[in-house]
Amino acid sequence: GAVVSQHPSWVICKSGTSVKIECRSLDFQATTMFWYRQFPKQSLMLMATSNEGSKATYEQGVEKDKFLINHASLTLSTLTVTSAHPEDSSFYICSANGFVGRADTQYFGPGTRLTVL
Amino acid sequence: GENVEQHPSTLSVQEGDSAVIKCTYSDSASNYFPWYKQELGKRPQLIIDIRSNVGEKKDQRIAVTLNKTAKHFSLHITETQPEDSAVYFCAASIGGSYIPTFGRGTSLIVHP
Numbered sequence: 001g002a003v004v005s006q007h008p009s010w011v012i013c014k015s016g017t018s019v020k021i022e023c024r025s026l027d028f029q030a031t032t033m034f035w036y037r038q039f040p041k042q043s044l045m046l047m048a049t050s051n052e053g054s055k056a057t058y059e060q061g062v063e064k065d066k067f068l069i070n071h072a073s074l075t076l077s078t079l080t081v082t083s084a085h086p087e088d089s090s091f092y093i094c095s096a097n098g099f100v101g102r103a104d105t106q107y108f109g110p111g112t113r114l115t116v117l
Numbered sequence: 118g119e120n121v122e123q124h125p126s127t128l129s130v131q132e133g134d135s136a137v138i139k140c141t142y143s144d145s146a147s148n149y150f151p152w153y154k155q156e157l158g159k160r161p162q163l164i165i166d167i168r169s170n171v172g173e174k175k176d177q178r179i180a181v182t183l184n185k186t187a188k189h190f191s192l193h194i195t196e197t198q199p200e201d202s203a204v205y206f207c208a209a210s211i212g213g214s215y216i217p218t219f220g221r222g223t224s225l226i227v228h229p
Binding site for chain 1: 151153158159160161162163166204206216217219220221222224
Protein backbone atom coordinates (compact mmCIF):
# COMPACT_ATOMS: atom_id res chain seq x y z
CA GLY A 1 0.00 0.00 0.00
CA ALA A 2 0.82 3.73 0.04
CA VAL A 3 1.92 4.05 -3.58
CA VAL A 4 2.51 7.47 -5.06
CA SER A 5 2.94 7.90 -8.79
CA GLN A 6 4.27 10.81 -10.78
CA HIS A 7 3.89 11.65 -14.42
CA PRO A 8 5.84 12.22 -16.52
CA SER A 9 9.02 10.59 -15.29
CA TRP A 10 11.07 12.88 -17.47
CA VAL A 11 10.41 15.81 -19.76
CA ILE A 12 12.48 17.98 -22.05
CA CYS A 13 11.05 21.31 -23.10
CA LYS A 14 12.06 24.55 -24.73
CA SER A 15 12.68 27.68 -22.74
CA GLY A 16 9.49 29.70 -22.27
CA THR A 17 7.09 26.78 -22.34
CA SER A 18 5.06 25.47 -19.40
CA VAL A 19 5.27 21.97 -18.01
CA LYS A 20 2.72 20.17 -15.85
CA ILE A 21 3.70 17.38 -13.49
CA GLU A 22 1.09 15.16 -11.88
CA CYS A 23 1.33 13.45 -8.52
CA ARG A 24 -1.19 10.78 -7.59
CA SER A 25 -1.75 8.70 -4.51
CA LEU A 26 -2.89 5.39 -5.94
CA ASP A 27 -4.29 3.47 -3.02
CA PHE A 28 -4.96 6.04 -0.35
CA GLN A 29 -6.36 9.51 0.06
CA ALA A 30 -3.65 12.04 0.67
CA THR A 31 -4.68 14.84 2.95
CA THR A 32 -1.49 16.67 2.20
CA MET A 33 0.95 16.54 -0.68
CA PHE A 34 4.37 18.07 -0.84
CA TRP A 35 6.52 19.18 -3.73
CA TYR A 36 10.28 19.01 -3.52
CA ARG A 37 13.10 20.00 -5.78
CA GLN A 38 16.38 18.14 -5.74
CA PHE A 39 19.63 19.18 -7.39
CA PRO A 40 22.33 16.60 -8.14
CA LYS A 41 23.99 15.29 -5.00
CA GLN A 42 21.92 17.57 -2.82
CA SER A 43 19.12 17.19 -0.35
CA LEU A 44 15.41 17.54 -0.87
CA MET A 45 14.28 21.15 -0.87
CA LEU A 46 10.65 21.64 0.07
CA MET A 47 8.94 23.96 -2.39
CA ALA A 48 5.36 23.92 -1.19
CA THR A 49 2.75 22.10 0.83
CA SER A 50 -0.55 21.36 -0.84
CA ASN A 51 -3.82 20.60 0.88
CA GLU A 52 -6.85 19.41 -1.01
CA GLY A 53 -9.27 22.20 -1.80
CA SER A 54 -7.11 25.02 -0.52
CA LYS A 55 -4.25 27.15 -1.72
CA ALA A 56 -0.78 25.77 -1.47
CA THR A 57 1.65 27.08 1.11
CA TYR A 58 4.92 28.03 -0.50
CA GLU A 59 8.30 28.02 1.16
CA GLN A 60 10.26 31.22 1.34
CA GLY A 61 12.01 32.01 -1.91
CA VAL A 62 9.73 29.88 -4.08
CA GLU A 63 7.83 31.91 -6.66
CA LYS A 64 4.17 30.97 -6.46
CA ASP A 65 3.42 32.49 -9.85
CA LYS A 66 6.10 30.39 -11.45
CA PHE A 67 5.36 27.11 -9.72
CA LEU A 68 1.59 26.72 -9.80
CA ILE A 69 0.20 24.02 -7.59
CA ASN A 70 -3.29 22.63 -7.75
CA HIS A 71 -4.63 19.99 -5.39
CA ALA A 72 -8.06 19.34 -6.83
CA SER A 73 -8.76 16.02 -5.15
CA LEU A 74 -7.52 13.82 -2.35
CA THR A 75 -5.55 11.74 -4.83
CA LEU A 76 -4.13 14.29 -7.27
CA SER A 77 -1.87 17.30 -7.05
CA THR A 78 -0.27 19.04 -10.00
CA LEU A 79 2.77 21.26 -10.29
CA THR A 80 3.00 23.51 -13.32
CA VAL A 81 6.32 25.15 -14.06
CA THR A 82 5.35 28.22 -16.06
CA SER A 83 7.62 29.88 -18.61
CA ALA A 84 10.36 27.42 -17.83
CA HIS A 85 14.00 28.45 -18.10
CA PRO A 86 17.17 26.38 -18.04
CA GLU A 87 17.70 27.17 -14.35
CA ASP A 88 14.42 25.37 -13.63
CA SER A 89 16.00 22.13 -14.79
CA SER A 90 15.94 19.80 -11.82
CA PHE A 91 14.52 16.63 -10.31
CA TYR A 92 11.05 17.33 -8.93
CA ILE A 93 9.63 14.89 -6.38
CA CYS A 94 6.24 14.85 -4.77
CA SER A 95 5.23 13.11 -1.59
CA ALA A 96 1.99 12.46 0.15
CA ASN A 97 0.84 11.56 3.58
CA GLY A 98 -2.51 10.44 4.76
CA PHE A 99 -4.04 7.82 6.88
CA VAL A 100 -2.21 4.76 5.62
CA GLY A 101 -0.10 3.39 8.38
CA ARG A 102 0.74 6.55 10.28
CA ALA A 103 -0.31 9.99 9.21
CA ASP A 104 3.12 11.52 9.58
CA THR A 105 4.88 9.14 7.23
CA GLN A 106 5.62 10.55 3.82
CA TYR A 107 5.47 8.42 0.71
CA PHE A 108 7.44 9.71 -2.22
CA GLY A 109 6.69 9.62 -5.91
CA PRO A 110 9.37 8.40 -8.33
CA GLY A 111 10.30 11.92 -9.37
CA THR A 112 10.24 13.87 -12.62
CA ARG A 113 13.44 14.89 -14.35
CA LEU A 114 12.86 18.27 -16.04
CA THR A 115 15.34 19.54 -18.59
CA VAL A 116 14.76 22.97 -20.08
CA LEU A 117 16.72 23.72 -23.22
CA GLY B 118 12.40 26.74 12.16
CA GLU B 119 13.94 23.33 12.49
CA ASN B 120 17.54 22.81 11.41
CA VAL B 121 18.90 19.32 10.80
CA GLU B 122 22.62 18.68 10.47
CA GLN B 123 23.85 15.37 9.05
CA HIS B 124 27.34 13.85 9.09
CA PRO B 125 29.32 12.61 7.35
CA SER B 126 28.49 13.73 3.83
CA THR B 127 30.32 10.72 2.42
CA LEU B 128 31.01 7.37 4.07
CA SER B 129 33.05 4.63 2.49
CA VAL B 130 33.19 1.18 4.11
CA GLN B 131 34.19 -2.35 3.24
CA GLU B 132 31.51 -4.98 2.83
CA GLY B 133 30.70 -6.50 6.20
CA ASP B 134 31.71 -3.43 8.18
CA SER B 135 29.27 -1.28 10.12
CA ALA B 136 28.23 2.20 9.08
CA VAL B 137 26.98 4.98 11.32
CA ILE B 138 25.35 8.21 10.19
CA LYS B 139 24.62 10.95 12.70
CA CYS B 140 22.12 13.78 12.73
CA THR B 141 21.36 16.62 15.10
CA TYR B 142 18.25 18.74 15.25
CA SER B 143 17.52 22.11 16.78
CA ASP B 144 13.84 22.16 17.68
CA SER B 145 13.10 20.29 20.90
CA ALA B 146 9.45 20.03 19.79
CA SER B 147 10.41 17.62 17.00
CA ASN B 148 9.20 14.15 17.85
CA TYR B 149 9.32 12.09 14.67
CA PHE B 150 12.58 11.09 12.99
CA PRO B 151 12.46 9.08 9.75
CA TRP B 152 15.40 7.85 7.71
CA TYR B 153 15.21 7.57 3.94
CA LYS B 154 17.38 5.73 1.44
CA GLN B 155 17.63 7.12 -2.06
CA GLU B 156 19.31 5.28 -4.89
CA LEU B 157 20.54 7.26 -7.86
CA GLY B 158 17.64 8.70 -9.87
CA LYS B 159 15.02 7.04 -7.70
CA ARG B 160 12.59 8.06 -5.02
CA PRO B 161 13.51 8.25 -1.34
CA GLN B 162 12.33 5.15 0.48
CA LEU B 163 11.54 5.11 4.18
CA ILE B 164 13.77 2.51 5.81
CA ILE B 165 13.20 3.11 9.51
CA ASP B 166 11.78 5.75 11.79
CA ILE B 167 11.67 6.52 15.48
CA ARG B 168 9.52 8.64 17.73
CA SER B 169 10.58 10.65 20.71
CA ASN B 170 9.06 8.27 23.21
CA VAL B 171 11.49 5.55 22.14
CA GLY B 172 15.26 5.53 22.53
CA GLU B 173 16.15 2.81 20.06
CA LYS B 174 14.57 0.81 17.31
CA LYS B 175 15.95 -2.06 15.30
CA ASP B 176 14.95 -3.76 12.09
CA GLN B 177 17.27 -6.56 11.04
CA ARG B 178 20.58 -4.93 10.08
CA ILE B 179 19.33 -1.40 10.60
CA ALA B 180 18.94 0.40 13.90
CA VAL B 181 18.22 3.95 14.91
CA THR B 182 19.00 5.56 18.25
CA LEU B 183 17.64 8.80 19.63
CA ASN B 184 19.01 11.02 22.38
CA LYS B 185 16.36 13.63 23.11
CA THR B 186 18.45 15.48 25.66
CA ALA B 187 21.31 16.00 23.25
CA LYS B 188 18.94 16.34 20.28
CA HIS B 189 20.72 13.85 18.11
CA PHE B 190 19.83 10.59 16.43
CA SER B 191 21.84 8.06 14.49
CA LEU B 192 21.42 5.36 11.88
CA HIS B 193 23.42 2.18 12.32
CA ILE B 194 23.82 -0.36 9.53
CA THR B 195 25.59 -3.59 10.42
CA GLU B 196 27.11 -6.18 8.06
CA THR B 197 26.94 -3.74 5.17
CA GLN B 198 26.41 -5.07 1.65
CA PRO B 199 27.09 -3.43 -1.73
CA GLU B 200 23.35 -2.97 -2.22
CA ASP B 201 23.34 -0.69 0.82
CA SER B 202 25.22 1.85 -1.30
CA ALA B 203 22.95 4.88 -1.67
CA VAL B 204 22.31 8.33 -0.25
CA TYR B 205 20.71 8.31 3.18
CA PHE B 206 18.69 11.24 4.51
CA CYS B 207 17.64 11.85 8.07
CA ALA B 208 14.70 14.07 8.85
CA ALA B 209 12.92 15.58 11.82
CA SER B 210 9.36 16.78 12.13
CA ILE B 211 6.96 18.00 14.73
CA GLY B 212 3.93 15.83 15.23
CA GLY B 213 0.90 17.44 13.69
CA SER B 214 2.81 19.41 11.08
CA TYR B 215 3.93 16.30 9.19
CA ILE B 216 6.47 18.41 7.34
CA PRO B 217 9.94 16.97 7.79
CA THR B 218 13.14 18.96 7.62
CA PHE B 219 15.75 16.89 5.84
CA GLY B 220 19.44 16.62 6.49
CA ARG B 221 21.83 17.17 3.61
CA GLY B 222 22.31 13.47 3.00
CA THR B 223 25.12 10.95 3.37
CA SER B 224 26.47 9.10 0.39
CA LEU B 225 27.27 5.58 1.60
CA ILE B 226 29.61 3.52 -0.54
CA VAL B 227 30.08 -0.14 0.34
CA HIS B 228 33.06 -1.71 -1.39
CA PRO B 229 32.81 -5.42 -2.15
